[in-house]
Amino acid sequence: MFDSKIGVFGLISDAGPVVLFVLSVLLSFSIVSWAIIAFKFSYLRKSLKESRVFLDFFFDVYNVEKVFTESEKYKHGSLPKIFRSGYIEYKALDDMGNSRQAKARIARAIKREANNENKNLSTLVPFLATVGNTAPFIGLFGTVWGIMTSFHNISLTQSASLAAVAPGISEALIATAAGLAAAIPAVIGYNYFTQQISTIERDIEEFSPEFVAALLNEP
Amino acid sequence: MKKFYLWLALAAVAHAFALCAAVFFQIWNAGNNVKPKIVSVTLVSLPALAGGTQELSDGEGDAEEIPAQVLTKPEPSPAVETVQQPVVKEPQLQPSLSPKILAEKSPASQPANNQLQKALDRIKQHVDQKTPPPQPVSVSTLNSALAKLQQKVKSSGAENGGASGGRGVGGGEGKGYGTGGTSKSYKAAVASIIQKNWAFSGTLLKNSNGMAVYVRINILPDGTISQIIFDRPAVSEYLNNSVKKAIEKSSPLPTLPKEEGSHDVWIGFVFSPEGIEK
Numbered sequence: 001m002f003d004s005k006i007g008v009f010g011l012i013s014d015a016g017p018v019v020l021f022v023l024s025v026l027l028s029f030s031i032v033s034w035a036i037i038a039f040k041f042s043y044l045r046k047s048l049k050e051s052r053v054f055l056d057f058f059f060d061v062y063n064v065e066k067v068f069t070e071s072e073k074y075k076h077g078s079l080p081k082i083f084r085s086g087y088i089e090y091k092a093l094d095d096m097g098n099s100r101q102a103k104a105r106i107a108r109a110i111k112r113e114a115n116n117e118n119k120n121l122s123t124l125v126p127f128l129a130t131v132g133n134t135a136p137f138i139g140l141f142g143t144v145w146g147i148m149t150s151f152h153n154i155s156l157t158q159s160a161s162l163a164a165v166a167p168g169i170s171e172a173l174i175a176t177a178a179g180l181a182a183a184i185p186a187v188i189g190y191n192y193f194t195q196q197i198s199t200i201e202r203d204i205e206e207f208s209p210e211f212v213a214a215l216l217n218e219p
Numbered sequence: 220m221k222k223f224y225l226w227l228a229l230a231a232v233a234h235a236f237a238l239c240a241a242v243f244f245q246i247w248n249a250g251n252n253v254k255p256k257i258v259s260v261t262l263v264s265l266p267a268l269a270g271g272t273q274e275l276s277d278g279e280g281d282a283e284e285i286p287a288q289v290l291t292k293p294e295p296s297p298a299v300e301t302v303q304q305p306v307v308k309e310p311q312l313q314p315s316l317s318p319k320i321l322a323e324k325s326p327a328s329q330p331a332n333n334q335l336q337k338a339l340d341r342i343k344q345h346v347d348q349k350t351p352p353p354q355p356v357s358v359s360t361l362n363s364a365l366a367k368l369q370q371k372v373k374s375s376g377a378e379n380g381g382a383s384g385g386r387g388v389g390g391g392e393g394k395g396y397g398t399g400g401t402s403k404s405y406k407a408a409v410a411s412i413i414q415k416n417w418a419f420s421g422t423l424l425k426n427s428n429g430m431a432v433y434v435r436i437n438i439l440p441d442g443t444i445s446q447i448i449f450d451r452p453a454v455s456e457y458l459n460n461s462v463k464k465a466i467e468k469s470s471p472l473p474t475l476p477k478e479e480g481s482h483d484v485w486i487g488f489v490f491s492p493e494g495i496e497k
Contacts, residue, residue: 009241
């Protein structure tokens, strides 16, 4: 594949099947991790932004119908979604005279939507933790295997010179490097998203009772 | 989830792009690398080798003054000469012998590659001072130097005891210690035994100049060493003690040959960081 055997790709072309398999697994991990990072980053960013704008509107306008109409604009925000679910439940209970029962049902509908939203926010994020934890070990496995093969070849060639030992160890170490390259962004992304999701969850927990009170015209 | 698949495809494309960029960067980088010129360096110049070989083949300091016949065919020399030769000897020149010869002479000097290198440099300087400017060396000159060296190695293996035994301070016939009659093979055997028991590392010495111990030992007919006399101890107590311990450890030696009769014999040795001379 390469004219020169010097360099990382020259070494990869000489690597054994196990090391190549490990590298391909790590490459797929890296691709999926980056896809999740990009997807979640855009999703959470939109969610936070829309929730912030919606909350400003919610506290400015006291008419729930207007707030509902405004919430229809925000498709990704967690708080607008939860408000919508509460409003729909409130409209369904229009003919119900017992306000205590209505409050309980609205609260239950908001709670259900909040749980659903929490699940949506956390989807795919655990995979980043998995990659962050396992990729270095998978890379290490490839390195250990490569070094084992390298030493086996040394015993076959009956030569322990640096020229005989170094290429095998070098190509084996690529697996560890690839594992770290896959794990580091995954760990950074996981920590960032965990922090962002916990912020949104705190907002949901804090403003759910406010929505119930606003829908029932309670002070 | 459609958006996620879109991101997945984008990530795969980005990875492929990054890999391609890395490959092109590697190729570009390899193309820009300028290979350094290869300079072949000869460690020992041929004129110095020829002079050095002659100089070192007899272990004497001034090799130019000694005829080649003396070097190749060592003959029993008069007592006066045998006493004086070790005095003239410069032990620091010996390490420049070929590694094989050194290995035979002194195992202690084997690991001392640094010492060997230093000695080699000293010899080069010495030769440069004394010899005329280097002349073009032909293949025949090299062959003759090699032949001399091989002959010397053979002679030192077979007759080293006799050739240098005369040089031993304690063992010189002229001093009347009675070693003249001792067979060469027996001396060689004794030297070999002591050499094996001699644990000494020349690397521990800062300076090997003048580091030679002139010792004579008295051997009883049953091989027991009855007396050890330091005719000229070295400056280094470490060297002196190592020599004493080696000789004590070697006792009893093999019984004396029958031709020696029933009387004891004296054998002299010169211990230097480079090895033992009989």
